[in-house]
Amino acid sequence: MQIIESILQMQEISNKWDRGKKIGFVPTMGYFHQGHLSLVAEANRQCDTTVVSIFVNPSQFGPNEDFTSYPRDLQRDLELLKKYRVDYVFHPSPQQIYPEPYRTWVNVEGLSSILCGASRPGHFRGVATIILKLTNLIKPNLMFMGEKDFQQVTVLKTMLKDLNCNTRIVSCPIVREDDGLAMSSRNIYLNPEQRKQALCLYQTIKESQTLYKQGLKDVSLLKNRAKEIIESSGGKIDYISFVDSNSLQEPTVADEDTRIMLAVYIGKTRLIDNALLKA
């Protein structure tokens, strides 16, 4: 496992990738949980070479968001990666990634301004730009991303297709704690009481799936019930949306492609989760 901190060195390596080999890339912001590690395992399964990047990307955080407090622990992350076949860990500095004056930004219109994009203006611009840069630096065949950030995966698939990039995204299932809470680096912000409250996201998903299975397809009724569960547990709703998995547009009647998308504040911590209604 080679740790690379220089973008020049990364480019030298990726310019010489053996074309007969499949290169897998797992972009991360570090502070690994089983969700991240499941992506590394999947890259190992599908690819000959695995590259993991660890970079807390400043440009995807808003001015009042948690960039400085976002959890970081490089040594722990590297230790966790030892159980996998990771060929390269790319860990550049923000100064190398965004040298002054940095001017170029990628925007995926329509998909970036709804849901999480409505609450976090500029977030997906930052995500799209960093992923395009990392894709150019690493030149992977496959990129592995978790479905917890479902909108992110949709935005990035669209970007790679629109810009004629050679990289394809493999999206992998959400990994959950035993009680159902979706794993997230931000879960460490929760105190014990909030940790219990945080279950309301998964409860809402399960209840919505049950109602759908029982024949309830009216999106406004599904949304009312979801709202009740979140609010009765003390969560503050950022959004509850039922969307088409491809377009991210909200239908009035749910079908087998409809996905429940949730963003909820538990205390000051914003958590997201999502699932197909047709479980």
Next chain:
Amino acid sequence: MQIIESILQMQEISNKWDRGKKIGFVPTMGYFHQGHLSLVAEANRQCDTTVVSIFVNPSQFGPNEDFTSYPRDLQRDLELLKKYRVDYVFHPSPQQIYPEPYRTWVNVEGLSSILCGASRPGHFRGVATIILKLTNLIKPNLMFMGEKDFQQVTVLKTMLKDLNCNTRIVSCPIVREDDGLAMSSRNIYLNPEQRKQALCLYQTIKESQTLYKQGLKDVSLLKNRAKEIIESSGGKIDYISFVDSNSLQEPTVADEDTRIMLAVYIGKTRLIDNALLKA
């Protein structure tokens, strides 16, 4: 010389480029003049393989601009290319380049909203996006562009550097008619009288260079004199600017990096030209 109309076919070819060979790319909108052909000749000199693209890019034209009337003559262009060593001509359809729903755009902030960007909102967004797409499809080592579009070259050099692309731009000198008019596909819009008026751009450049050589460094005085020449010849000024060749910012006192930038309407035809003051 192989003509390629399919982006899939172009990708298949570029995915197999021999890494020991230098790939040169000349992006054009066709309707060749000696300026274009000088770029092809330079690509031939510096590279092993030369790819020329011919694509009138709709996204860089404003709603009231000349996209539909922009001159096109593919057969004549292909005939002209026969005098050079052109391995591939890439000529995709707009539908292939911008399949519906197309959503992803690249913006080079700061540099895109001044000069031509101020008169043509969205122009450089369209230019940056198409060049990034073509770069991804063709994967050249070197891209050859004319300095007549000096701002475009600056925007694109910035984009390729910011996005960590492997392609480097080689900018080539402006090619002029015998009387000094910078070659442009849009020169065919000029009637004989306008063709004479159009010389005012070159005359302004020459006069500014002479004044600079004589010791006049005050940008506002240089600008006043340039304005007089254009207006007395019947041209309508879009902008006259004296800018630093790297930042495109206007200094108050000219130096050896200062460049005169002109955009002038001759009748309904908008012409641009530029040159270093230090000729």
